[in-house]
Amino acid sequence: GAFFEMKESRFAKMGIADVFSDSKVRAFFRALFADALAEERPSFLLHGLEVAGKLRAVTGSSRSGKRLICEFGAIAEDDLAFTSPGDFLFFDNIQEACELGFAVYDFSVGDEPYKRLWCDIEIQHFEVLAPLTLKGRALAAALRQGTRAKAFIKNNPTAWKLTKMLRRKTAGQAAAPPAAEDDN
Numbered sequence: 001g002a003f004f005e006m007k008e009s010r011f012a013k014m015g016i017a018d019v020f021s022d023s024k025v026r027a028f029f030r031a032l033f034a035d036a037l038a039e040e041r042p043s044f045l046l047h048g049l050e051v052a053g054k055l056r057a058v059t060g061s062s063r064s065g066k067r068l069i070c071e072f073g074a075i076a077e078d079d080l081a082f083t084s085p086g087d088f089l090f091f092d093n094i095q096e097a098c099e100l101g102f103a104v105y106d107f108s109v110g111d112e113p114y115k116r117l118w119c120d121i122e123i124q125h126f127e128v129l130a131p132l133t134l135k136g137r138a139l140a141a142a143l144r145q146g147t148r149a150k151a152f153i154k155n156n157p158t159a160w161k162l163t164k165m166l167r168r169k170t171a172g173q174a175a176a177p178p179a180a181e182d183d184n
Contacts, residue, residue: 067106
């Protein structure tokens with residue numbers, strides 16, 4: 001519940017559709033993490049930071065060999081948000097990952113300033129489209145153009161800042177939210 005509420009609030013402020021709003025999506029994530037608890041070495045982990053009896057930050061991670069991958073995170077938009085509860089939780093997660101023998105703590109896809117504060121390794125990800133039909137080739141060409149446009153915007157600080165501002169204005173928000181979590 002708390003994670004979904006945090007994301008709903010954050011996405012609304014950013015002018016982004018809430019990908020977790022569908023009840024089937026929420027049920028999937030609940031089952032994914034609950035089922036992992038039955039595993040000897042859970043393949044999926046949830047971590048939370050509680051302060052004064054309230055959950056202030058949450059991360060959801062997956063295991064892949066000697067790598068712990070932070071797949072998502074959220075922070076409470078409340079009176080303690082300025083203290084960067086997400087950073088405290090990342091510190092705890094990284095410390096625990098080291099204690100458990102993980103070789104790498106991976107922040108997953110997306111480039112954000114907070115990730116660069118923690119990471120000394122950057123992994124390039126590539127998307128491969130292999131269309132098999134004429135219709136597939138046409139769709140792949142359109143998808144590639146969309147990917148190129150998105151990459152241009154995200155790799156151009158001015159365009160990315162403008163895009164985020166326009167999304168917020170569309171959602172009725174004037175000020176930029178704190179840059180404490182991934183807003184891809």
